Amino acid sequence: MMERLRDESGTQDPVAAEVARLVRLASDVDLTHGMERRIRARLHEQPQRHRGPIFVRYAIVALVLATSTAAGAWIVRAAKRHFAASPIVTPDEP
Numbered sequence: 001m002m003e004r005l006r007d008e009s010g011t012q013d014p015v016a017a018e019v020a021r022l023v024r025l026a027s028d029v030d031l032t033h034g035m036e037r038r039i040r041a042r043l044h045e046q047p048q049r050h051r052g053p054i055f056v057r058y059a060i061v062a063l064v065l066a067t068s069t070a071a072g073a074w075i076v077r078a079a080k081r082h083f084a085a086s087p088i089v090t091p092d093e094p
Contacts, residue, residue, distance in 0.1 A: 011017050031039070051057070 011020070
């Protein structure tokens with residue numbers, strides 16, 4: 001028959017014995033109503049993310065847009081040069 005984890009203190013496995021000891025310790029803690037309320041309120045808080053100044057985000061977006069536009073223009077110019085240098089060969093018409 002299976003025992004509850006907190007009752008397995010006499011086990012041969014040292015890890016299971018330590019876990020059983022920790023479970024017993026956690027169950028023995030008696031929180032006052034105020035402590036429990038503060039803990040629950042803290043657990044339900046939304047974490048505040050530090051986003052930094054807004055202009056930094058706008059500068060990054062502008063940099064990405066400018067870079068991608070320049071890269072696209074460079075690709076189009078390179079493609080035009082490549083295809084202009086090698087004309088399309090068509091079969092002779094009779």
